[in-house]
Amino acid sequence: MSEEFVSRSLEELRFWSRIMKEHSLFLKLGFRCEDKQLISEADHFYALFESIENRANAFTIGTDPNVIRKFNEEVYQAVSFIWAFKRKVLGLIVTCQLPGANNFPLLVDHVSREANYFRNRLSELNLGRLEPLPDAIIDENVFFLRIMADHAKFISHLLDPSERKLVEQANHFSQEFDQLLFQARDLESMRPQSQTVPLLDQFLDQNRVSVKSLRDFKKTARDLIEACRIKSIIHPLLADHVFREAEHFLFIIDMFENSLTGKPVQMDVH
């Protein structure tokens, strides 16, 4: 049980601390040159989450669970601070106090939702209070489908408008994931009656198909951006970041599928 606690904690800590570190960089890149205070706050969070990431990577499965518990609490505080910073930035943007800055309000809201998600995971882990499986399946999918729908919108808006084919593909994914999100919310409002094994299994299967194709699209976009073969204002690291988040969602879907049906998790080789 305590080994499970350590391994789940390390998994979440390693994945999300890198994500938080990269958010700091993306926010910084979107500020104006004169926003020196905001830039230095972003630099501070970058260094903070880089050190958290390094420490999380140095722990092992054999680390004392009490050490991990303390570390989770410490990271919880850091994540609360970056969440507050992101919400502050969102406030400044939507009240037009940063004219000409380059972070979309939805992107700033999005990265704050990811911080909030990470914070909840840490507190759930430390309290040892996990949601019942049928609730977790619906809640996690509602969360991640919206994240995926947002990613498609960001890609569409950050590609050069002259990349007409790719913009069209990104818009198509945006619509597809909006629709999947509505379906997930329908299932959510029909619970507990909707929480049958066949319905949840079908829900996971359907979402997996779309997430795989979005994941492949992001991978292609990332490779094209890295090779400088397409016109966009997407940072190569942002392209890789959204690709990794899709991979993470797929991993969660497979984990749920496994718990629901007892089938072994099939990891995709790519």
Ligand SMILES: [Fe+2]
């Ligand atoms: Fe992110």
Ligand SMILES: [Fe+2]
């Ligand atoms: Fe994201």
